[in-house]
Amino acid sequence: SQTIHQWPATLVQPVGSPLSLECTVEGTSNPNLYWYRQAAGRGLQLLFYSVGIGQISSEVPQNLSASRPQDRQFILSSKKLLLSDSGFYLCAWSAFSPNQPQHFGDGTRLSIL
Amino acid sequence: GESVGLHLPTLSVQEGDNSxxxxxxxxxxxxxxxxxxxxxxxxxxxxxxxxxNMDKRQGQRVTVLLNKTVKHLSLQIAATQPGDSAVYFCAERDSTLGRLYFGRGTQLTVWP
Known part of the structure; x- marks a missing residue:
């Protein structure tokens, strides 16, 4: 069966520090991969998605970037964190074919001090 | 912006009732x-x-109903249990853009 792993589960970082959140998927090949941010009491905001290695689409302009160095690895990064980057970050995967659900990891709670 | 919304942000039900x-x-x-x-x-x-292309689909204790005429989606949970307490999101896929849009969520609380 397929599984998705995100780490770390929680992270506290100072303003201006770099960020690297990692997500890996097991049990499937060529998945679509996604990074979302979820604000408290709000829906999910899509940040980035990827349909293949090295292919990244950005949904909103921001202080973050994403990379996909391997088929089942998706990384969310920042060179200098802002206070507004605090939030709950979720990685998800879906099968390459259309009309397939996205499956989420358990997220990273990021707090910027 | 999001086109998916929810009628109620919170829902409280008694254990055993349907949600x-x-x-x-x-x-x-x-x-x-x-x-x-x-x-x-x-x-x-x-x-x-x-x-x-479907109006209804059933799973284990859950049923989803889709009314395309009024653009309405519902989730029915039978015999709601305390373990069902959570936030429930609906999501829709735009067939032209190929991406999902998520609603804000409904907080379901189940009372014993």
């Missing part, structure tokens, strides 16, 4: 819909999905 969570959407190009359950501190968990 109905509603969702409205406005995009005529949406062709696929999903319900997710999110427990505190965890990621959303897939519950059930339905394609636009």
């Amino acid at each position: 109905i969570i509603n969702c409205a959407y406005s995009n005529s190009a949406s062709d696929y819909f999903i319900w997710y359950k999110q427990e505190s501190g965890k990621g959303p968990q897939f519950i059930i999905d339905i394609r636009s």
